[in-house]
Amino acid sequence: MNDLPRIGLGIDVHRLEPGRPCVLGGIRFESATGPIGHSDGDAVLHAACDAVLGAAGLDDLGTLFSDKDPKHRDRASADFCTAAMRLVRERGLRVLSLDAVVETEAPRLAPHRLAMRERIAALFELPVDRVNVKGKTGEKVDAIGRGEALRATVVALLGPR
Ligand code: MG
DSSP states (O other), X not given: OTTSOEXXXXXXXXXXXXXXXXXXXXXXXOOSEEEOOSSOOOHHHHHHHHHHHHHTTOOOHHHHSOTTOGGGTTOOHHHHHHHHHHHHHHTTEEEEEEEXXXXXXXXXXXXXXXXXXXXXXXXXXXXXXXXXEEEEOOTTOHHHHTTSEEEEEEEEEEEEO
């Protein structure tokens, strides 16, 4: 069974607040608002980790790295990716592709999409052409449309090493 591909889905929402640093997909954005979080609030990497962990049949990010634990405060989310990848390798698996959608009014992702793809590809050990990141606005609807929050959704495909 372990030779069959496995799909996983991760979704993460963070509230946005003025004056917070804005790191998405491991890339720092110049933005008037940034995600609030116990770690650096990088919703894209959190959703990517949950997608990868889910596909591997492992516990989710919140279970592995509780936001109640002070040692995860302001932690770079890249650390979570490294830890998730160690667990994936231990299961005899690797990531084959990742596809992300980021819904946010700001910042605009387009100028940094390639940088985000390159960073995510490096963190999850796959070529850039197997990672995609798409930006969407909230069309003025709900909390995302009002610029109060952002949401990242990621699907991951895993296969044997
Ligand atoms: Mg999160």
